[in-house]
Amino acid sequence: MTSQFTYEAPWPIYALAFTNSRQHLPHRLALGSCVTGQNYLRVVARTEQNTSSNRLSAVAEAPLTYPATCIAWEPFPSHRSSSAANSYRELIATTGDALHIWEYIAPPPGGYNQGGLKEVGSLAHSKSASSSGTNASTGVYNSPAPLTSLSWNAFNPSRIVTSSIDTTCTVWDIQTSTAVTQLIAHDREVFDVAWLPGGTEVFVSAGSDGSIRAFDLRSLEHSTILFESTRAPSSYSSPSPSSSFNPSKALMRIAFDPSNSHYLATFKQDSGDIQVLDMRSPGTPVVEMRNGRDGGKVGCISWGEKGVRGKGGLCSGGDDALLRLWDSSMPSLPPPNYAHQSSILPSNPSTPSSSLPISRSTSASSEKPPSVPSRTEPRAVFEAPTEIDNIACGLGGDWVACAGGGTSYGGRGWTPFVEPSTIEKSYRPVVIWHGMGDSAFADGMIGVKEDIEKLYPGIYVHLVAIDKVAAQLQEVEELGQGFDAIGFSQGGQFLRAYVEWHNDPPVSNLITFGAQHMGIADLPACRPSDFLCRGARSAARARVYTPWAQRNLVQAQYYRDHDRLDLYLSTNTFLAEINNEREYKNETFASNLGSLSNLVLLRFTEETTVYPAISSWFGSLHPLDSSLDSADVAPDEEREIPLYDQPLYQADWLGLRSLDEKDALKLEWCEGQHMEIQGCWHRVLDQWIGSDV
The missing domain is CATH 2.130.10.10 (YVTN repeat-like/Quinoprotein amine dehydrogenase)
Known part of the structure; x- marks a missing residue:
């Protein structure tokens, strides 16, 4: 297809x-x-x-x-x-x-x-050396x-x-x-x-x-x-060596x-051959691509880079109305x-x-x-309605x-x-991990699964039920040769944890939508007049690092308070571990995550649920200066620590820098609020889902 x-x-x-x-x-x-x-x-x-x-x-x-x-x-x-x-x-x-x-x-x-x-x-x-466009000797334009x-x-x-x-x-x-x-x-x-x-x-x-x-x-x-x-020998040339060749x-x-x-x-004018130098x-030339005796004349060429799904390569078209992929x-x-x-x-x-x-x-x-x-057999051919210009x-x-x-x-x-890469092929399977408050069998997740299956007929899509994930994935026969993974919100960091800890079967492309990779530093913003919300926020911040919260509340396990980093590092039971932020570094994390073909991190342009929003790109905030009045505190945008300034990137604790150096770390925008994926969903699928097995 x-x-x-x-x-x-x-x-x-x-x-x-x-x-x-x-x-x-x-x-x-x-x-x-x-x-x-x-x-x-x-x-x-x-x-x-x-x-x-x-x-x-x-x-x-x-x-x-x-x-x-x-x-x-x-x-x-x-x-x-x-x-x-x-x-x-x-x-x-x-x-x-x-x-x-x-x-x-x-x-x-x-x-x-x-x-x-x-x-x-x-x-x-x-x-002309003059910019006027006039011949200096004649004055003619x-x-x-x-x-x-x-x-x-x-x-x-x-x-x-x-x-x-x-x-x-x-x-x-x-x-x-x-x-x-x-x-x-x-x-x-x-x-x-x-x-x-x-x-x-x-x-x-x-x-x-x-x-x-x-x-x-x-x-x-x-x-x-x-x-x-x-210079080809001329059929009508004289015996003179100096005139025995055409221009x-x-x-x-x-x-x-x-x-x-x-x-x-x-390629040469009026020729059916392409020279690669x-x-x-x-x-x-190191090789020639030839249309063959019955092939047409080449009129155009283009060379595509190796893509996520396709092999890329040299393409040609001409007067025989055939698009050849070499x-x-x-x-x-x-x-x-x-x-x-x-x-x-x-x-x-x-x-x-x-x-x-x-x-x-x-x-x-x-x-x-x-x-x-020379090569005379292209790897694929597409027939056009008329000659290709x-x-x-x-x-x-x-x-x-x-x-x-x-x-x-x-x-x-x-x-x-x-899309030449979809000719006679089977697609790499996809595993999807939902976010908080969702279910693998909810209507929304079923709809996401069906959308991918519609775009890539025959693709295998697996919705994760959270319990015992690694063992569950190993038992799915269709995933044995590896798969692509999509994580929504919290599902993004959970899938990353799977890659770092297990990665068997291996993930190729890991895509996260609005994930909290550097945690959350606050509950979603409360209105100034909403005293009940503000009280709940204060209570949550006071108890988030208690043993009970760390054992029983998923959100507490990725709560990273930039004003209390020492407490976070000493008590957090999940995020500090998968981010390799403690003194002991697990080298397997960098090896496994660095083996991805692509790590795609999507951040929402109108994000208000994840705070700070830059967490989706492994960013965080500088601690507040407690000596300043609230009116003197710099806005969040001026306090941001981007991924590239994070110790986990600079020291490559997770393999992020290695991914970046091979152009496999993608920081992407998605238009809209948290989990409004329609602004980027099909673009993401087009680029990173549907790869060959």
């Missing part, structure tokens, strides 16, 4: 891109039309009205003078999307006649489904050369690099609306450009001159030619492996480096009309390379979108996106 969503536009679609906001993955894309005359940038999404449908809806639109050649959403995380306050606003960049920056404003949960889209910046491209592609730097979101048909690449600072640098990168048109993943200084370009070149902003005087397309074929696109930046893919060994595992050893004897050589571009810097290139040796291993992989690696639609499809465009 394949999960699939579709959107039909009233015009042919070319450019497209998934959002990079983890709060809205994967059901939001930006699309660009490709027609003569008025064009459009449109955002489509799965809205609250169509959550049960496999159709996407248009939620925002803006006019374009020319078709967009490339679309990109701002990277995640960025300075704009790192907080709940900015979670509804995202930037989009497009290229065409210029570099355009747009702001998309999404509707809040429960609001109207129509968002807003407005242009907030436009950076005109000119090859030079129309900007079209931009062919862009790449947004994930580690410096103010930087975008663009490519142009005028042979140049330009690095822009979108915060200051200026061109940081521009250089002549190729002898002919530049068709694609991409930042090296994980860095801010190196980018790679592909051009009509048949070369892939790497540039370092710290040393633009030179570049490295990573690959030059093979190199244009290289059209670049796609980096997001999980290993050494590898990138490219290793930047450590320029000159020769096995992207690379050979264990890189090929021999045929560039090891190279020297710095001029790239000999055409004489420029401006004073732009010309990169001088290190090229590969002319020594004949060995044969390149463009494809895009989602941030999480589990989704791929493809676009097309020309006259053969009635002048309309289509954009299906599919």
